[in-house]
Amino acid sequence: MRRWLLLLAAAAAALLMGLVVGPASLGLAAVWDAVIGRGDETAQSIVRGLRLPRVLLAFLVGGSLSVTGATLQAVVRNPLADPYLLGLSGGAGLGAVAAIALGVGGAWAVPLAALIGALLAIVLVYRIALVAGGLLDARVLLLAGVVVGAFAASLMGAVMALSPAPEVRNALLWLLGSFDGASWQALAIFGAYAVLPLAVLYAMARPMDLLALGEEPAQFLGADVESTKRRLYIAASALTAVAVSVSGIIGFVGLVVPHAIRILWGHTHQQLLPSAFLLGGTLMVVADAAARTAFAPLEMPVGVVTALVGVPVFVWLVRRWAS
Amino acid sequence: MGELIFEARAARYRYEGADADAVSGVDMEVAPGELVAIVGPNGSGKTTLARLLLGVIAPSGGAALAAGRPAAEWTRREMARRVGVVAQREEPAFPLRVHQAVLFGRYAHLGPLGAPGPRDIEAVERALQRCDVGHLRGRWVATLSGGEWQRVRIARALAQEPKALVLDEATASLDVRHEMEVFELVAALVQGEGLAAVVVTHHVNLAARFAHRVVVMDGGEARAQGLPRDVLSRAVLEQVFGWPVEVSMWRGAPQFVPLRKGEGGDESSS
Amino acid sequence: MCRGLRLALTIAALALSCAAPESARDGSLVDDAGRVLAFEQPPRRIVSLSPATTELLFALGAGERVVGRTRWCVDPPEAERVASVGDGLNPNIELVVAQRPELVLFYHSPMNDGAIAQLDRFGIASASVKLDGLADLRRAAILTGRVTGDSVRADSIVQAFERDLEAAAAPGSGNGPTVLLLAWDNPPIVIGATSFLSEVVTLAGGRNAFADLEQPSATVSIEAIAARDPDMVLLAGGSEDPDWARRPEWQVVRAVAERRMVAASGTEFSHPSFRAPHAVARLRAALQEAKP
Numbered sequence: 001m002r003r004w005l006l007l008l009a010a011a012a013a014a015l016l017m018g019l020v021v022g023p024a025s026l027g028l029a030a031v032w033d034a035v036i037g038r039g040d041e042t043a044q045s046i047v048r049g050l051r052l053p054r055v056l057l058a059f060l061v062g063g064s065l066s067v068t069g070a071t072l073q074a075v076v077r078n079p080l081a082d083p084y085l086l087g088l089s090g091g092a093g094l095g096a097v098a099a100i101a102l103g104v105g106g107a108w109a110v111p112l113a114a115l116i117g118a119l120l121a122i123v124l125v126y127r128i129a130l131v132a133g134g135l136l137d138a139r140v141l142l143l144a145g146v147v148v149g150a151f152a153a154s155l156m157g158a159v160m161a162l163s164p165a166p167e168v169r170n171a172l173l174w175l176l177g178s179f180d181g182a183s184w185q186a187l188a189i190f191g192a193y194a195v196l197p198l199a200v201l202y203a204m205a206r207p208m209d210l211l212a213l214g215e216e217p218a219q220f221l222g223a224d225v226e227s228t229k230r231r232l233y234i235a236a237s238a239l240t241a242v243a244v245s246v247s248g249i250i251g252f253v254g255l256v257v258p259h260a261i262r263i264l265w266g267h268t269h270q271q272l273l274p275s276a277f278l279l280g281g282t283l284m285v286v287a288d289a290a291a292r293t294a295f296a297p298l299e300m301p302v303g304v305v306t307a308l309v310g311v312p313v314f315v316w317l318v319r320r321w322a323s
Numbered sequence: 324m325g326e327l328i329f330e331a332r333a334a335r336y337r338y339e340g341a342d343a344d345a346v347s348g349v350d351m352e353v354a355p356g357e358l359v360a361i362v363g364p365n366g367s368g369k370t371t372l373a374r375l376l377l378g379v380i381a382p383s384g385g386a387a388l389a390a391g392r393p394a395a396e397w398t399r400r401e402m403a404r405r406v407g408v409v410a411q412r413e414e415p416a417f418p419l420r421v422h423q424a425v426l427f428g429r430y431a432h433l434g435p436l437g438a439p440g441p442r443d444i445e446a447v448e449r450a451l452q453r454c455d456v457g458h459l460r461g462r463w464v465a466t467l468s469g470g471e472w473q474r475v476r477i478a479r480a481l482a483q484e485p486k487a488l489v490l491d492e493a494t495a496s497l498d499v500r501h502e503m504e505v506f507e508l509v510a511a512l513v514q515g516e517g518l519a520a521v522v523v524t525h526h527v528n529l530a531a532r533f534a535h536r537v538v539v540m541d542g543g544e545a546r547a548q549g550l551p552r553d554v555l556s557r558a559v560l561e562q563v564f565g566w567p568v569e570v571s572m573w574r575g576a577p578q579f580v581p582l583r584k585g586e587g588g589d590e591s592s593s
Numbered sequence: 594m595c596r597g598l599r600l601a602l603t604i605a606a607l608a609l610s611c612a613a614p615e616s617a618r619d620g621s622l623v624d625d626a627g628r629v630l631a632f633e634q635p636p637r638r639i640v641s642l643s644p645a646t647t648e649l650l651f652a653l654g655a656g657e658r659v660v661g662r663t664r665w666c667v668d669p670p671e672a673e674r675v676a677s678v679g680d681g682l683n684p685n686i687e688l689v690v691a692q693r694p695e696l697v698l699f700y701h702s703p704m705n706d707g708a709i710a711q712l713d714r715f716g717i718a719s720a721s722v723k724l725d726g727l728a729d730l731r732r733a734a735i736l737t738g739r740v741t742g743d744s745v746r747a748d749s750i751v752q753a754f755e756r757d758l759e760a761a762a763a764p765g766s767g768n769g770p771t772v773l774l775l776a777w778d779n780p781p782i783v784i785g786a787t788s789f790l791s792e793v794v795t796l797a798g799g800r801n802a803f804a805d806l807e808q809p810s811a812t813v814s815i816e817a818i819a820a821r822d823p824d825m826v827l828l829a830g831g832s833e834d835p836d837w838a839r840r841p842e843w844q845v846v847r848a849v850a851e852r853r854m855v856a857a858s859g860t861e862f863s864h865p866s867f868r869a870p871h872a873v874a875r876l877r878a879a880l881q882e883a884k885p
Contacts, residue, residue: 020815021432022816023814023816023817023820024816024819025815037676041820042820042822045819045845046816046819046820049841049842049844049845050815050816050819050845051816052843053842073416073417074416074417077416078416079416079417090808105836106836107836107837107838107839107840108620108840109836110779121465121678164664166665167830170500170779170780170782173777173780173782173812174757174779174780178780179782179813180779180780180815180842181779181840181842182842183840183841183842184841185841186841186842202436203435204435205435206430206433206435209423209427209430210427210430211418212415212416212419213413213415213416213427214413214414214415214416216379216410216413217408217410217413219379219399220377220403220407220408220410221403221428221430221431221479221483222399222400222402222403222404222430222431223399223426223430224398224399224400225399233867243341262417262418263418268423268426270606278610286653291716292814296814296817296818297803297806297813297814297820297821298806298808298811298812298813299781299812299814299817300781300812
C-alpha cells in the first residue's frame with residue numbers, strides 16, 4: 001500500500017513539474033491560470049496546447065516502454081533485455097529515413113513510416129524465430145532481433161549515403177527521441193492504441209511469472225508456454241512500435257525501470273507491471289523536462305537524457321547481476 | 324483397479340531427426356497411493372517417458388493417458404491442477420521470494436486477475452509446513468542452498484494440491500541427508516495422502532527401498548518392471564548398466580554395489 | 594541591438610573583413626587553412642568541392658577550367674555539365690585524381706584534412722576556402738581571382754556585388770518583423786545568427802528570432818518557438834505550405850497557425866554567392882507583403 005502511494009505521489013509530482021518548467025518561463029500561478037483557462041493567451045496555448053499533452057504523452061510512453069521491457073525480459077528470460085532489442089529500432093529508423101529520402105508527403109509521413117518499418121521488423125524477427133520447428137525459441141528470437149536490427153541499420157546507412165536529399169540525416173535526430181511532436185491528437189491516438197496491448201499484458205501477468213522460471217517449469221505450473229510467448233511478444237512489440245512512432249527511440253527506460261522494481265519489490269508481474277508503468281512514466285516525464293529545459297531554448301533529444309542516466313545505472317545493474 | 328493416474332500403452336516416441344526411438348513400446352501404469360520409480364542409465368528414455376506421461380510430448384505411436392484421456396490433449400492448466408512436477412534443474416531468471424515461488428503453485432487454480440483467496444493461502448501454508456520450509460518464506464530464492472530450493476519446489480508442487488507428483492532426477496544434486504529427506508517426504512505423501520508418485524532417478528538403491536514398483540528402462544524399452552525385489556536382479560542390472568554388480572538384500576530390498584575391475588562376486592555382501 | 598546599427602555594422606564588417614586575402618611576405622597566396630599556395634602559372638584544371646566555390650569560379654569566368662564538382666554543385670546550370678565526383682566533404686580521392694586536376698578547392702573543414710594530405714602525396718595542389726557568409730565571399734573571390742590569374746575581373750565583380758547588395762538591403766528601421774528560420778520541422782531545427790541565411794534575413798529587414806543561438810543551427814522545442822512568437826516563418830528549403838504545418842502541435846505557434854510563412858526556395862539562399870542581392874530583394878519583398 002505504501003509503495004503504491006509513493007509511486008502515485010512521485011508520478012503526480014513529476015507531472016506537475018513537467019507542466020511548470022519549460023523554455024517559456026511561466027510561473028506556477030500563470031501555469032495554473034492557463035490550465036483553468038484564464039490569463040495570457042500565449043501562456044494558455046503553450047500550457048494547454050503543448051505542455052499538458054506533452055507530459056501526459058511522455059508519461060504514457062515511459063510507462064508503456066517499461067511494461068514492454070518487463071515483458072520481453074520475461075519472454076527471453078533475461079533481465080537485461082530492452083524493448084528495442086528485437087530489431088525494432090533498426091526497422092523504425094529505416095522507415096523514417098526512407099520516407100524522407102523518397103520525399104513521402106503528409107503531415108505524419110515520418111512517424112507513420114517508422115511505425116511501418118518497426119512492424120515489418122517485428123514480423124521478420126518473429127518469422128525467423130519461428131523457423132526452429134514452428135516453436136518460438138527465445139534464444140533465436142534474440143539473435144533474430146540483433147540480425148534484423150543490424151540489417152535494417154545497414155540499409156539505413158545505404159539510403160543515407162545514396163540519397164540526394166541531405167535532410168535524411170534529420171531522421172536520425174528524430175530517431176534519438178523527443179516528445180516535441182506531442183499533441184492532444186497524438187496523445188489520443190497513442191492512448192487508444194496502447195490500451196489493448198497494456199490490458200493483454202496485464203492479464204498475462206501470471207503466465208509471465210511462470211515463464212520467468214523457465215519454459216518447462218512454466219508448463220508444469222499450468223502455463224501454455226508457446227501461445228503465451230507469442231502473445232506477449234506480439235503485444236509488447238506492437239506497443240513499442242507505436243511508442244517509436246510518436247517519440248522516436250528512447251532507450252534504457254524499458255531496461256532499467258523493470259529491473260529496479262524487481263530488485264526493490266520482487267518479481268510477481270501483477271505488481272511489477274503497474275509499478276513499472278508508474279515509475280517509467282514518472283522518470284520519462286522528468287527526463288523530458290530535463291531535455292527541454294537544461295539547455296533552453298535548445299532541446300536535447302530525450303533519448304540522450306535517458307541514455308546519459310540509464311547507462312551508468314545499467315552498468316551498475318550488470319555488475320550487480322554478474323556477482 | 325482404482326483410479327489410474329498415468330498409463331502408457333505401447334507408447335513410442337522418436338525425436339525429430341533422430342534415427343532411433345527414445346521410447347519404444349513401453350507399457351506401464353501408476354495408481355493412487357503408489358510410488359513408481361523409473362530407473363536406468365543415461366539416455367535410456369527415462370525422462371522422455373515421464374514427458375509422455377505428462378503430455379508435454381505426444382506419443383508417435385501407442386498411447387500415453389492421464390486419467391484415461393490422452394495426456395497430450397490436456398491443457399497445461401488442467402494437468403497442473405492434478406499433477407505437480409519437480410524437474411532436475413530450474414533457475415529463476417529474476418529475484419523471487421520463497422513465498423512467491425510457492426504461490427506459483429496456485430496459479431493453475433486462479434483466474435487471470437483474481438487475487439489468491441484464503442484457500443490458496445492455506446494451501447501454500449500447508450505446503451510450506453509439509454516440506455519444512457515455512458521459516459524460509461521471506462528469503463530470496465537465490466540465497467537458498469540446493470536442498471532448501473529443492474524442498475521449496477516440492478512445496479510448490481504440493482501447493483498445486485495435486486493427485487500425483489512427478490520428480491525427474493529431483494535429487495540428483497543433493498547430498499545424502501537432503502536426498503533422503505526428499506524421498507521420505509514423497510513416500511509419506513504417497514502413504515498418508517494417497518498421492519500417486521513417479522520418481523525418475525538413477526539411484527537404483529533408493530528406488531529399491533522407497534518404490535512400490537520399479538520400471539527399468541534400457542535403450543527406450545522397459546527392460547523389466549514390477550516389485551523391486553523381483554526386478555532389480557544382478558542379471559538385469561548388469562545388462563542394463565553394462566557393468567558388473569553384486570546384489571544383496573537389505574531389510575527386504577535389493578541393494579547393489581558396482582564392482583571394481585578384478586573384484587570377485589562374493590566379498591561385497593553385507 | 595538596434596536594427597539600423599546592426600545593418601550598418603554588417604556592411605562595415607563586410608567592407609573591413611574583405612580588405613584582401615592574406616598574403617605572405619613574398620607576395621604568395623595563403624588559403625583559409627593558412628597554407629601557402631604557389632603556382633608557376635594559373636591552374637587550368639580545377640576540381641571544386643563545394644557549391645559555393647563552384648559557383649564562384651563560374652561567376653569569375655573560370656567555369657571552363659572546372660573539371661570536377663560535387664553532386665550538390667548545380668549552380669550555375671552550366672556547372673551540371675561538369676563531371677561529378679560525389680560528396681564534397683571527405684571526397685572520393687580516386688575520382689578527384691581521375692580528373693587530373695592542377696588544383697582542388699576544398700570547403701574548409703577538419704573533415705577534409707585527410708583528403709588534402711592524400712592529394713599532397715600525389716603532388717596535386719589544393720586550397721581550403723572558408724565560404725560560409727557574405728564576409729567570406731569577397732575574400733574568397735579575390736583569392737580565387739588571384740589563383741586563376743584574373744584579379745582585375747574579380748575586383749570589379751566584387752565591387753558591383755557590393756553596390757547591388759547595398760541597394761537591395763532594407764534601410765535600418767530597427768523594428769522589422771521577427772523571423773523564424775526553420776530548417777526542419779521534426780525535430781524543429783532553427784538557424785542561428787552566424788549563418789548565411791540569417792545574414793540575408795537581416796539585410797532584408799527581418800530579425801532572426803533565434804539570433805542568440807551560438808550554433809549555425811540547433812534543435813529547439815516548439816514551446817521555445819511559441820514563446821518567442823515570431824512574426825514570420827522562413828522555411829529554408831521546402832514549399833510555402835508544408836504538410837507538417839497542419840499538425841496540431843504546431844498550431845500553438847501563431848505564425849504557423851496563420852500561415853505567415855515564406856519559403857527560401859532556390860540555391861541563392863543556401864550558400865553565399867553573387868546572387869545574394871537577389872535573395873535579399875526577394876525576401877525583403879516577401880516580408881513586406883506578408884507584414885502582419
